[in-house]
Each structure stands twice: as C-alpha cells, then as structure tokens.
Amino acid sequence: MVAHQDDDILFMNPDLANAITARLPVTTVYLTAGEGYAKPSPEPDIPAPTCRPGYKLDREQYSACRNDGARAAYALMLGFPDATSADWRTEALTVNGPNGLRRQVEFSRAERDGRVVNLIFVNLPEWADKHADTKADPADPTGNAASLFHLWQDNSRRVTVLPAGSPVRTRQSYDREDLINLLIGLCQRFRPTVVRVQDPEPDLRHGAADRLHDHRDHVSGARLAILAMRRLPDTQRVQVITYRGYNIQHGPVNLDAGQQRDKDEQFAAYAHFDQQITNTAGYRGWPQRLYHRYWGGTNWVARTASGRLQAFAVHSGGLRTWWQDGGSGWLGPRDLGDPGGPLAPAVAVARDADGRLRVFALRLDTFQVVCLTQQRPDGDWPRRWANLGNPHGKSRRARQIGQPVVASAADGGFQVFTQNGDGGLSTRTVDGWQDLGGGPGVQDGLAAITDSRGRIEVFALAVETGSGVLKRWHQSESGAAFRLDPDFPGLEPAGPPTVARSADGTLDVVYRLAGEHAGKIGHTWQTGTGEWIGKPEILDGHGGVGPVAAASAPHPRHGIAETPSPRITLCATNRDGGVSATRQSAPDLGYLDWTDLGGLVVHQPAIAVDPGGRTHLFAVSGDGKLVHRSQIEPGGDAPYTGWTRLG
The missing domain is CATH 2.120.10.10 (Neuraminidase)
Structure with missing residues (x-):
C-alpha cells in the first residue's frame, strides 16, 4: 500500500520482485492519482495522453501516464520480455467494506507462468493538487492540497481524480473512515498475509518538517494503512513491513550490483511514462538502497526453563507465539495480544534468573518500551504488559526511539537498550533511563551481549556524513558504567x-x-x-x-x-x-x-x-x-x- 505509482519501485524493491519471482500473488494499492501540479482537464472526454517529455498534459492525462508506468514496471517483474508486452486486464472493481462501504477503484491484472500481479488505483488527489475540486464540500475549511494528510488529520472528505481512459466513470468520495474501510475491504477480498507500507514515522534528522520529514502522502498513507490493518479480524492477521522513503539516500548503499541493475531497469520502465522524472541525486540514489523503517529483529526465539524452544512474532501489531510440545512437535500459534496499541516487529526475548521468559518490544502508538512476562517458568502468559517508559517522556523526540534489545545485568535482572531520539544510545535499569551518548547518527537495530566475565557490550550502526560506522559501548567490569569505544575497528557497515x-x-x-x-x-x-x-x-x-x-x-x-x-x-x-x-x-x-x-x-x-x-x-x-x-x-x-x- 503506497501513495504514488513509483513509491513501490523505488522504496520496496527488490522485496516485491522477489515475491513475484517466488510466485506469490502480489497486489499493490496506489492511494493517490499522483497527478502532481497538473491542471484539471477542461474537456469532458479527456483524450488519451502522449506520455513523453515535451507534451503538455492535463491532470487526468498525467495520472493515466503514471498508471501506465506502474504497469510497465510490473511487466518486467512478471518476466515479460519488455514493458509493453504484458496483457493487462483493466476494469472498474467494486469494493465492499465495513459499515456498508461501497466504492469503485481502477483494477489491473496480469499473469505469466504462475506469477500474478494485481494493481489497484484509488486515485485520491495527491499532495500537490491544490485545485478546489479535490474537496467534496466547498465549505470544507481545510486546504485544497494535501488530501491524504487532511483525511488523516482532519477527517476531511475528498473526491478522486478520474485518469484519462479510466474504466471508473464516476468520481468517488472518501473521508478517513471510508478509506480505512476500503483498505479493509480490499484485504478481505485479496486475503494478504504480508502488507508492505511506507514510513509512518520518518527520521527527524532528515527532510523538511512541513512535509513530515519525508512526503505528506507517504506518511499519511502509511498511518492510514496501519490503522486499517489493526482493524482486521483475528482470523486475518498480517505481517506489516514498513519501508523508509526519501531519507534512504542519506544511508550507505546496501544493495549489490545485480540488485541495483534490476531496480534501475524496473524504474526506467516506469520513468518512460513519467515526464516529470529528473536526473537528481534522489532518483540516482534510491535504486541503490532498501531500508526498512523498523527492522525485524533476530532475537525472537528463546529456551524456556525446561529447555523447550519458544518463538514469537508480531502480526497486525499483536504478539503471537509457537512452542515445542516436549517431543519433536510444535504447538501454536497462540495470540498473546498487545499492550493496548500496536507493537513494532522486532521483539527481544530473554529468560530471567527465575526461568521465566520475558518479551520486550516497542509500542508504536505511545512509543514506550513494554515487557510481557511469563506467569511462572514454563507457564502461561497473563496479558499484563509492564510499561518501561521512554528516554524522552512525552516530547517529540520520544517518537524517534528504536526497538529494544536486552542483556543480562550484574544483579541477575535485565538491562534494556534502545536508540534514543537524539541519535545516541539509552539504557533502562531499575533506576530509570540513562543517556549513554554516541549520537547523533545511531540507527535502529542494536546488539547487546554479556561476556564471560559478566560485562555487557553493546554494538550499533551509526550513519555519519553519509557513511556507516560501527559503535561499541562496554563495561570495564560487571556492573560498571558504560564507556564508548572511540576506535572500534570495522569495515563500513x-x-x-x-x-x-x-x-x-x-x-x-x-x-x-x-x-x-x-x-x-x-x-x-x-x-x-x-x-x-x-x-x-x-x-x-x-x-x-x-x-x-x-x-x-x-x-x-x-x-x-x-x-x-x-x-x-x-x-x-x-x-x-x-x-x-x-x-x-x-x-x-x-x-x-x-x-x-x-x-x-x-x-x-x-x-x-x-x-x-x-x-x-x-x-x-x-x-x-x-x-x-x-x-x-x-x-x-x-x-x-x-x-x-x-x-
């Protein structure tokens, strides 16, 4: 679920291409028409556009070109020899959702060798469209532009754009609940198990504040999509994956040469239809990278007191668990709920001195670190989450902390660590939160371990002036204060x-x-x-x-x-x-x-x-x-x- 017709190609690939190659059906929902600053067409019957630089396009024509670009990129991912050889079936699709919702969307489908792609164009006005006809009610006091933002923030009612040649012939209207219910209805129709969305909480270290440090459509669309996934029934829980947007160009290149080449080709297929693509640093840099907003962790399996293995994962913001049955079999999944709000995907699991497992996580509505503890060793899981707070209280920086990791402390308990809102490291002990410094470039995704002498070591990736560096904090002896190692050796991470x-x-x-x-x-x-x-x-x-x-x-x-x-x-x-x-x-x-x-x-x-x-x-x-x-x-x-x- 993305805002614009190139967001999936630029910020979610190669993940999408890999899913298609593995013959998993892929359905992409584009929330806006992507019409940019183009003016509405004065013609009632809009002629088909010529999607090339130098041609003056109306709003409806430019949106249609971007839709064609999306189809071209997916044709390559499906394995067609060129972007124009795919046989797309395009029609108006009626979607039913909760509370009697009924709306039409533009729907395209193509198949090849067992691979299936569905593209859904909702065609809400995009951020840059400042024309008065974006609003359903002329008396609506919110601004004409930034329709998705006003849907999210103000519950404004907005009216869709009709791209040239669209099979949808009537403009549709949406308020916030309508759009959420549409997304729920689409999930009930297409039954996804994995939902990919954009960055709901961009890094404040990058981008302009008036654009929510990324793009208002990216952020608002992600927040609306995540809320919709929270409302899915328990029988339809999904894995939600969030992707960083514009700010990935400030991180190290992390895709190999082959992945970069494939991503460049897929984006070039799209860009052939988008006359506003320019040779800027962003368009050159985004295809070289892929970064999740919240990485899934690697510490989500642990041994119980009796030695059985138990695994945990987050689905639709709630915690699930699987466990060995004492033999060679497994039981689960069992839902363990949530602390009243959605959890980030990476959980840290550890066994305490009493033999009980504890699960540490980040709550994404309040940005507090929370903990769920077994009732007794090998016992049940009461749904009573402990709130460990946040290094920054209720300030804006609180929304920027990372996901927690834990290590065994000298007193037999746990010491919790997280990337803080200043881009450094913070730790939580029985005495509260403490800032360990190391900023401002520390990124989410820490590693912590207790060595053979009882000393805790913590490691992090930091990005400083565009380059990755490794950071290390350590203790001179068990229970001692932490020191930042200024000369820790490492290749660029x-x-x-x-x-x-x-x-x-x-x-x-x-x-x-x-x-x-x-x-x-x-x-x-x-x-x-x-x-x-x-x-x-x-x-x-x-x-x-x-x-x-x-x-x-x-x-x-x-x-x-x-x-x-x-x-x-x-x-x-x-x-x-x-x-x-x-x-x-x-x-x-x-x-x-x-x-x-x-x-x-x-x-x-x-x-x-x-x-x-x-x-x-x-x-x-x-x-x-x-x-x-x-x-x-x-x-x-x-x-x-x-x-x-x-x-």
Whole structure:
C-alpha cells in the first residue's frame, strides 16, 4: 500500500520482485492519482495522453501516464520480455467494506507462468493538487492540497481524480473512515498475509518538517494503512513491513550490483511514462538502497526453563507465539495480544534468573518500551504488559526511539537498550533511563551481549556524513558504567550488527557491508586475549539487507550439553529473499562458504540452540507462516533438515 505509482519501485524493491519471482500473488494499492501540479482537464472526454517529455498534459492525462508506468514496471517483474508486452486486464472493481462501504477503484491484472500481479488505483488527489475540486464540500475549511494528510488529520472528505481512459466513470468520495474501510475491504477480498507500507514515522534528522520529514502522502498513507490493518479480524492477521522513503539516500548503499541493475531497469520502465522524472541525486540514489523503517529483529526465539524452544512474532501489531510440545512437535500459534496499541516487529526475548521468559518490544502508538512476562517458568502468559517508559517522556523526540534489545545485568535482572531520539544510545535499569551518548547518527537495530566475565557490550550502526560506522559501548567490569569505544575497528557497515560468542568465550560482531562490498558480510572479532582484531574480515555473502542472525557456539556454561565441534552459526536473508547460512570452519576459527537454503522470508531469520546442542533456524515465510529447520543431530558438522511449517 503506497501513495504514488513509483513509491513501490523505488522504496520496496527488490522485496516485491522477489515475491513475484517466488510466485506469490502480489497486489499493490496506489492511494493517490499522483497527478502532481497538473491542471484539471477542461474537456469532458479527456483524450488519451502522449506520455513523453515535451507534451503538455492535463491532470487526468498525467495520472493515466503514471498508471501506465506502474504497469510497465510490473511487466518486467512478471518476466515479460519488455514493458509493453504484458496483457493487462483493466476494469472498474467494486469494493465492499465495513459499515456498508461501497466504492469503485481502477483494477489491473496480469499473469505469466504462475506469477500474478494485481494493481489497484484509488486515485485520491495527491499532495500537490491544490485545485478546489479535490474537496467534496466547498465549505470544507481545510486546504485544497494535501488530501491524504487532511483525511488523516482532519477527517476531511475528498473526491478522486478520474485518469484519462479510466474504466471508473464516476468520481468517488472518501473521508478517513471510508478509506480505512476500503483498505479493509480490499484485504478481505485479496486475503494478504504480508502488507508492505511506507514510513509512518520518518527520521527527524532528515527532510523538511512541513512535509513530515519525508512526503505528506507517504506518511499519511502509511498511518492510514496501519490503522486499517489493526482493524482486521483475528482470523486475518498480517505481517506489516514498513519501508523508509526519501531519507534512504542519506544511508550507505546496501544493495549489490545485480540488485541495483534490476531496480534501475524496473524504474526506467516506469520513468518512460513519467515526464516529470529528473536526473537528481534522489532518483540516482534510491535504486541503490532498501531500508526498512523498523527492522525485524533476530532475537525472537528463546529456551524456556525446561529447555523447550519458544518463538514469537508480531502480526497486525499483536504478539503471537509457537512452542515445542516436549517431543519433536510444535504447538501454536497462540495470540498473546498487545499492550493496548500496536507493537513494532522486532521483539527481544530473554529468560530471567527465575526461568521465566520475558518479551520486550516497542509500542508504536505511545512509543514506550513494554515487557510481557511469563506467569511462572514454563507457564502461561497473563496479558499484563509492564510499561518501561521512554528516554524522552512525552516530547517529540520520544517518537524517534528504536526497538529494544536486552542483556543480562550484574544483579541477575535485565538491562534494556534502545536508540534514543537524539541519535545516541539509552539504557533502562531499575533506576530509570540513562543517556549513554554516541549520537547523533545511531540507527535502529542494536546488539547487546554479556561476556564471560559478566560485562555487557553493546554494538550499533551509526550513519555519519553519509557513511556507516560501527559503535561499541562496554563495561570495564560487571556492573560498571558504560564507556564508548572511540576506535572500534570495522569495515563500513550497511546494516545493524549482531554479536555472538565463540566456544572460547570471545565475541564476534557480524554486519552487512556497504558500497562496493554491498551484499557481503563483514566481521570484527576478539582474539584469545580479549583484544579486538585490528583488521576486520569480509565473509562474502549472497546479498540481501538487514541484520544477520547469529547463534553462539553451544557450551555447557550456557546450559547446553557438551557438543562436538561447537561453532558460531550465522544466517541471513539473501538477494532472492530466501535464507543463506554459514558456520565457523572449526571452533574459534573463521567461516565456511555460505549455503543458500532457499525459501522466501519476510523480516529477519532467527537461530536458537536446544539443550542437546542442536541448532535450529526459524523464519517467517512469504505467506506469513512460521517455518523451521534443524540439525539432525548435535555437532558443528551436522546437516539440517528441510524447511517445515509450524502451526
């Protein structure tokens, strides 16, 4: 669900192209007509446009050209030899929604070799359209422009544009509830399991305040879509993925050369029909990058007090869980609800000194860190969420904090960490929130671990003057104050770091690489004396973006049986949207080549080790289901089963 006809291509690919290649049906909803500053046509029957630079286009013609551009880009993603060879079926589609809603939208569908794409054009006026006919009521006191913003903010009623040649012949009117109900009705008709939206809370470090630090249509459309997903029935929960917009050009390049080439070709197919595309830094830079607003984490599986594995995921803003049944089977999913508002996708799960699991998350309506705790070890989950607050109280900066991570503290409890609204690091202890500095470039997606001497180490990606750097905070002894390491060695990162322990207890930090090494993984590790290696290493990789999942080498000191050849295991999403994995070549040494495990997943995978020493891989598949594979026996050389669905 996006605002304009190029937003999906620029900000959500290659994720969409990968889903199409995997033969998952893809439906894209364009909320606005994308008509820009063009003037309404004076003609009652608008002639078909010539979609080329130099031709003067009316509002309805320019919108039709952008719709044609969207169809052209998806034709390439479907595998047609060129953008014009797809056989699109376009018609007026009547959509029924809650509360008796009934509206018509422009609908296009194309298929090829089992791949299916549906495009839905709602055609509400876009931000730049300042003409009086955008409003249903001339007495409406809100401004003519920024229709989506006024729908969201003021519940204004707006009237759609009719692109030239549209099969919809009557302008439709919407207020906020109408649009939300339309999106619900579309979900009930097309039954998505994954919904992709734009950035609902852009980074205040970039962009103009009067445009909500991105584009008012992007932000307002995302907020409306997320609210609609919250209202879906319990039987139709979805994975919601949010994508950053204009500000990705300020981050490191994180797509590999092949992904950039494909994205450039897809955007060029669109741009052929859009006469307002210009050769600016944004249009050059956006196809080189893909960044989620809220990354899915990698710490969403843990061992219960009895050693059984339990996984957690967020669907439609609420928490779900799956767990081992004591044998080789799994139970779930079970809904654990929410704290009264939607949760961000990354949850951090840990077991406390009493053996109870705790789930830490970010609440997205109040921007508070919250925690859900088992009633007793291996017990039930009462739906009583603890509110841990926010480093900034109720100030505007509170909306900018990141998702929490946790580490075991010296007193046996947990210490919570988050990227704060000033772009630094904050921690929550029993004494409240404390600012640990390191700003202003710290990004969401932290890694925290307690070392063999009880000291906590925290790692982060920061973006400073357009380049990625690794940051490290550490303690001199257990329970001591945190210090920022000014000289932590690392290659330029393009994604959040992850940290794991080798068999000898030393730490290894892994992270995606930027620029010419985009698509590869780097790592920085401790030597046997505890010093950090001065020359980090490239582990190659299979492409992809986002955090890398890591499991520490199994060891009895962590409640795991003695395991033959214990090694760190890594897995990560790859350029095709599946999962690739590797492990150390031997205990405490470097890594083997990556293995492509296939599949198509959303967010990031997770890894856990059971009490017997077997390693388990988890992911949420492209159809929204939890999938799993495990070693057939303990040991660093043991192979894995295939992917199986859980619940």
